[in-house]
Amino acid sequence: MGFSFQTHKKCSQTQARVGVWHTPHGLVETPRFMPVGTLATVKGLTPDQLQTTGAQMILANTYHLHLQPGETLIEKAGGLHPFMGWKGPILTDSGGFQVFSLSELRQIREIGVTFRSPRDGRIIELTPERSIQIQNALGADVIMAFDECPPGQADYATVKAATERTYRWLERCINAHQRPQDQALFGIVQGGIYPELRQSAVNGLIEFDLPGYAIGGVSVGEDPALVREIVQFTAPLLPPNKPRYLMGVGTYREMAMAIASGVDLFDCVIPTRFGRHGTALIRGERKNLKNAQFKEDFTPLDPECPCYTCQTFTRAYLNHLVRSQEMLGYILLSLHNVTELVRFTQRIREAIIGDRFVEEFGHWLS
Amino acid sequence: MGFSFQTHKKCSQTQARVGVWHTPHGLVETPRFMPVGTLATVKGLTPDQLQTTGAQMILANTYHLHLQPGETLIEKAGGLHPFMGWKGPILTDSGGFQVFSLSELRQIREIGVTFRSPRDGRIIELTPERSIQIQNALGADVIMAFDECPPGQADYATVKAATERTYRWLERCINAHQRPQDQALFGIVQGGIYPELRQSAVNGLIEFDLPGYAIGGVSVGEDPALVREIVQFTAPLLPPNKPRYLMGVGTYREMAMAIASGVDLFDCVIPTRFGRHGTALIRGERKNLKNAQFKEDFTPLDPECPCYTCQTFTRAYLNHLVRSQEMLGYILLSLHNVTELVRFTQRIREAIIGDRFVEEFGHWLS
Numbered sequence A, B: 001m002g003f004s005f006q007t008h009k010k011c012s013q014t015q016a017r018v019g020v021w022h023t024p025h026g027l028v029e030t031p032r033f034m035p036v037g038t039l040a041t042v043k044g045l046t047p048d049q050l051q052t053t054g055a056q057m058i059l060a061n062t063y064h065l066h067l068q069p070g071e072t073l074i075e076k077a078g079g080l081h082p083f084m085g086w087k088g089p090i091l092t093d094s095g096g097f098q099v100f101s102l103s104e105l106r107q108i109r110e111i112g113v114t115f116r117s118p119r120d121g122r123i124i125e126l127t128p129e130r131s132i133q134i135q136n137a138l139g140a141d142v143i144m145a146f147d148e149c150p151p152g153q154a155d156y157a158t159v160k161a162a163t164e165r166t167y168r169w170l171e172r173c174i175n176a177h178q179r180p181q182d183q184a185l186f187g188i189v190q191g192g193i194y195p196e197l198r199q200s201a202v203n204g205l206i207e208f209d210l211p212g213y214a215i216g217g218v219s220v221g222e223d224p225a226l227v228r229e230i231v232q233f234t235a236p237l238l239p240p241n242k243p244r245y246l247m248g249v250g251t252y253r254e255m256a257m258a259i260a261s262g263v264d265l266f267d268c269v270i271p272t273r274f275g276r277h278g279t280a281l282i283r284g285e286r287k288n289l290k291n292a293q294f295k296e297d298f299t300p301l302d303p304e305c306p307c308y309t310c311q312t313f314t315r316a317y318l319n320h321l322v323r324s325q326e327m328l329g330y331i332l333l334s335l336h337n338v339t340e341l342v343r344f345t346q347r348i349r350e351a352i353i354g355d356r357f358v359e360e361f362g363h364w365l366s
């Protein structure tokens, strides 16, 4: 079973759209938020719990999995799906973002990037070919091209050079890819805050007629107002018959705005990271469950939320768990937060189907 | 709905027995291991996960809950059951064991015990009346009498005085108990390693015709060989028509031996504590999942275990999670370990029903 993407409905007032994407491990109904399982685990949640959140596709991080436990082990296990017990679709990133943002002693050359492993100090080389080889071994349904991600404040010349290198690296990724029948390779639009670089990046990418496209280099330190402009400019340039993925974005406002520009997929570590810090996401607001105001609050986090946490426990109990530093507090908040962000995109999807997107979600678009 | 206990089957070679115990929150089929939920959470497990382990009754700790979040809050929540989302039977201990073993600056008088709160430093007095008052507020199905627990190496005179005080305190507990119709108060046999003190403790307890009896002051630092002798001596002295609970014991050998002496119920923090340290209990053996031998072991922890962990994941994945200090590793190991200990008592129960207890579990009895 391969890949196919159909859009079924378009918003009459924006470029928002509803799609169904078939992958080798099942459907993804877009728009949809994808939770992040960095080390082949969405932190604190079992695959069964994860399924109840409505998540369909999840992410894993090539950089982290290469360092621990290594792609060879995961390949021996039969790939990420059997290794981590997740039966639905999985996407792996290329490792590029982490190499550029996290690692020390990196050296960028045309051949690729070398960096010092934070795990054991050895020098690791990551090239387009190596990234694809690792992702082929990990076996996710969707793999990402290895790109150069300049920082958000980088000047025009730096971003231009990185964008052109990303194009050359994409060609090497495509040539290195050994499993195009069961792993869809997405290209990534770089170009920073410069519309003409975003435009030329898109022009380069669409030459290859890839199964999907991502917008990268967004929310990487640039002026937040520019995030919106760049997404609004870039998303509509991408082929309408392919899924569009805005990388690393998972706030309500940015997702709603990006959906209005025609984006289909999102990912972000926020829901589980907030969960581990005792914070709940409720309809766009953050609530720190440790606060004394919740001590005697015998209501659910969100009475309308269908998640196990909201259906079973009170804020008072969550306050007690978080104050006592009980693992269950982090688990239950992560479960709710993932459900909340997936459900935000699900509710937008239903609104688009009924052509009520702007009516119902317009307050996120202004 | 009140309490009733029936024994349905007795072993022909030992004093082992199979019982069904009705409580206001459902059945407990004995013999059975009870997991410990110190702070109104069995660490790392949701109530739904806990139910899949086969656990029927669980424990919570009065001492810890009094300190955080306080019994007043839990009473306002409607009691422990709605507060923690566990629908099955719950037992609370009296707090005595923790006061005697954990707390600083304790002073023991006839009226009760004063100690310094490890949470905020204030001086707290715990008396038989106060313990029962707290347990009435917590609302568990079974509550325990407040007893004096001398250390395992205490001399005869000390243990004798503590045993006699425990008897006087029991009478005060019974008089203080406000909810005898829906909370069964168990008395506790003290007496240390001295059979004649155990005998006189039992004589005192059974005067009150309580709904159940516990053997306390076992595994508190005395010579392990004596644990067995004391349990073998004490259990058969207790009324056969009431449930018998051996407090704080949860190793395979000690549970099997105690069941052979007619004990019905056990509790221990081992399964979740081991889980949090990356250790699995498998058929009586401890395996540290961090060990390199499991790195490429693509088999389940125990192929015959029905738990979610064993049915879904390999040892290699658990090794990866534990090495990466991922919360999911601790969750999955705790889930397996609780299932394993509950299932050990379930399998003994089935063996007693088929009169194969000594045949199948004799290696634990020697």
Ligand SMILES: [Zn+2]
Pocket (backbone or CB within 6 Å): A301, A302, A305, A306, A307, A308, A309, A310, A311, A335, A336, A337, A339, A340
């Ligand atoms: Zn919820």
Ligand SMILES: [Zn+2]
Pocket (backbone or CB within 6 Å): B301, B302, B305, B306, B307, B308, B309, B310, B311, B335, B336, B337, B339, B340
């Ligand atoms: Zn298991």
